[in-house]
Amino acid sequence: MSLMYEMNNKAFDHGVPLSVHMDVTYRCNERCVHCYLDHDDHGEMTTAEIKGIIDQLAEAGTFFLTFSGGEVFLRRDFLELVAHARKLLFNVKVKTNAVMIREREAQELRRLGVEQIQISVYSHRAEVHDAITKLPGSWARTTRAIRFLKDQGLKVTIANVLMNDNFDDYKGAQALAEELGVSYTLDPTVSPKMDGDHSILSLRVPGTALPTVFHDPSLVGDVAEYCAPPSAPGEDVLNGYPCSAGHTSCYITPYADVFPCVQFPLPSGNLRQQKFLDIWRNSTQLEDVRSIRARDLPTCSGCGHVGTCSRCPGLAFMEGDMRGPSTVDCEKSFYRTGVPSANMRRRGLEVPAPHPMQQLVQIAPALVQGL
Amino acid sequence: MRDVYIARSSAIASRVLAGETMVMHVTDSTFFTLNEVATAIWHAADGVTPLAEIVTRNVCPNFEITPQEAFADAEEFVRELATHGILQVSDHPMLAQAVLNQSSGAGAP
Ligand code: SF4
Numbered sequence: 300m301s302l303m304y305e306m307n308n309k310a311f312d313h314g315v316p317l318s319v320h321m322d323v324t325y326r327c328n329e330r331c332v333h334c335y336l337d338h339d340d341h342g343e344m345t346t347a348e349i350k351g352i353i354d355q356l357a358e359a360g361t362f363f364l365t366f367s368g369g370e371v372f373l374r375r376d377f378l379e380l381v382a383h384a385r386k387l388l389f390n391v392k393v394k395t396n397a398v399m400i401r402e403r404e405a406q407e408l409r410r411l412g413v414e415q416i417q418i419s420v421y422s423h424r425a426e427v428h429d430a431i432t433k434l435p436g437s438w439a440r441t442t443r444a445i446r447f448l449k450d451q452g453l454k455v456t457i458a459n460v461l462m463n464d465n466f467d468d469y470k471g472a473q474a475l476a477e478e479l480g481v482s483y484t485l486d487p488t489v490s491p492k493m494d495g496d497h498s499i500l501s502l503r504v505p506g507t508a509l510p511t512v513f514h515d516p517s518l519v520g521d522v523a524e525y526c527a528p529p530s531a532p533g534e535d536v537l538n539g540y541p542c543s544a545g546h547t548s549c550y551i552t553p554y555a556d557v558f559p560c561v562q563f564p565l566p567s568g569n570l571r572q573q574k575f576l577d578i579w580r581n582s583t584q585l586e587d588v589r590s591i592r593a594r595d596l597p598t599c600s601g602c603g604h605v606g607t608c609s610r611c612p613g614l615a616f617m618e619g620d621m622r623g624p625s626t627v628d629c630e631k632s633f634y635r636t637g638v639p640s641a642n643m644r645r646r647g648l649e650v651p652a653p654h655p656m657q658q659l660v661q662i663a664p665a666l667v668q669g670l
Numbered sequence: 671m672r673d674v675y676i677a678r679s680s681a682i683a684s685r686v687l688a689g690e691t692m693v694m695h696v697t698d699s700t701f702f703t704l705n706e707v708a709t710a711i712w713h714a715a716d717g718v719t720p721l722a723e724i725v726t727r728n729v730c731p732n733f734e735i736t737p738q739e740a741f742a743d744a745e746e747f748v749r750e751l752a753t754h755g756i757l758q759v760s761d762h763p764m765l766a767q768a769v770l771n772q773s774s775g776a777g778a779p
């Protein structure tokens with residue numbers, strides 16, 4: 300068992316929010332076709348408010364702090380926020396499109412001791428990337444920034460989102476990452492927009508295209524093991540928790556709302572009205588999330604995939620029920636292994652059905668909702 | 671016995687979790703956990719207090735251990751963390767800025 304795994308278990312047992320993802324703004328200089336955010340500023344937190352929250356997170360025991368957005372560098376105080384977090388000895392990770400990173404910013408990130416930087420790159424071809432970001436010249440600026448960051452010895456990961464528009468380029472983007480000497484991740488998940496608009500789901504690659512990716516050893520490692528039919532879930536699986544959301548991790552929006560995870564938009568409290576630990580320990584929503592064991596999931600507990608499925612309770616919540624199946628993950632489990640899910644059997648389907656778009660929950664920042 | 675001074679590198683992330691201290695070097699992501707004795711030394715590693723004094727003042731009274739044993743353990747612990755760039759070791763007191771410069775490594779301005 301790795302040390303990190305042990306510490307995760309310890310945080311789980313003690314209810315410590317070990318990892319927090321904080322979006323410091325939803326504003327962005329790109330307009331990615333698949334982005335789910337509303338980029339207008341509805342009253343994002345001030346520098347002092349964010350610093351105050353970072354102080355509270357240090358007290359709560361948070362170790363990993365991920366700053367993301369929107370585009371973090373659109374905040375003029377961004378490096379000041381990183382410096383504050385580093386002074387409190389957080390392990391800081393940054394997610395950015397890197398368009399605004401030049402040598403000076405790269406040097407600052409290095410000097411401040413940022414541990415990892417994740418950068419969105421959608422293709423090895425400038426025209427494909429720029430068509431997705433809708434910012435002409437963004438590919439050139441982003442890849443140049445990656446070189447600046449690498450020159451500083453920083454750890455960089457290219458994060459690619461697999462969509463219809465760039466499906467043919469995922470290997471090219473992987474080769475680009477290799478050439479730049481950085482890691483590469485590929486995610487086929489496209490989430491509905493925060494305002495409930497589900498039109499962007501049409502960008503998702505069809506499930507029938509997923510086996511190509513799932514059978515690529517350069518992405519999944521041992522294909523036979525990765526695509527093996529699931530073995531029957533044991534007691535440990537059924538007594539297990541769905542994921543870290545609300546147990547050892549949570550998400551904070553630029554408007555100070557707390558959610559269990561960036562992909563689980565269940566409003567659980569607002570840091571302009573309550574202290575972080577008060578929300579973390581006492582929010583009824585987080586308590587509800589924490590109470591769920593795999594055996595409590597009406598459909599999934601009877602599914603052979605439950606032990607190996609990537610079922611995301613946040614995506615299930617967006618479909619209408621955090622205890623329900625996540626159709627996207629049912630699809631992945633089926634196309635990975637060829638074994639139908641309990642959700643498909645229940646609905647009498649031989650192949651996964653299109654997403655139940657009508658049931659998507661409407662999500663908006665709490666401030667907009669007038670909470 | 672010559673004096674040894676220790677200071678925490680600035681290129682680390684650290685947090686206490688249920689009595690144990692997690693430490694990660696941010697450049698190579700080496701991850702350590704420190705037990706309570708090591709944690710006591712770690713928190714006292716200010717660059718200006720001699721290691722022998724840290725052991726006598728922060729370790730011996732709080733943990734049932736003789737000064738000889740404690741000092742031998744402490745030296746080994748310090749050596750290991752120094753190998754990974756997590757602690758700076760010197761035979762003279764270190765100023766905070768000097769520690770920062772030493773630990774910022776390749777590519778730093
Ligand atoms: S499974 Fe979903 S809700 Fe859980 S941590 Fe992952 S993204 Fe968040």
Ligand code: SF4
Pocket residue numbers: 598599602603604605608609610623624625626628629630632633640641642643
């Ligand atoms: S495949 Fe579907 S039904 Fe089965 S565990 Fe995953 S989400 Fe639940």
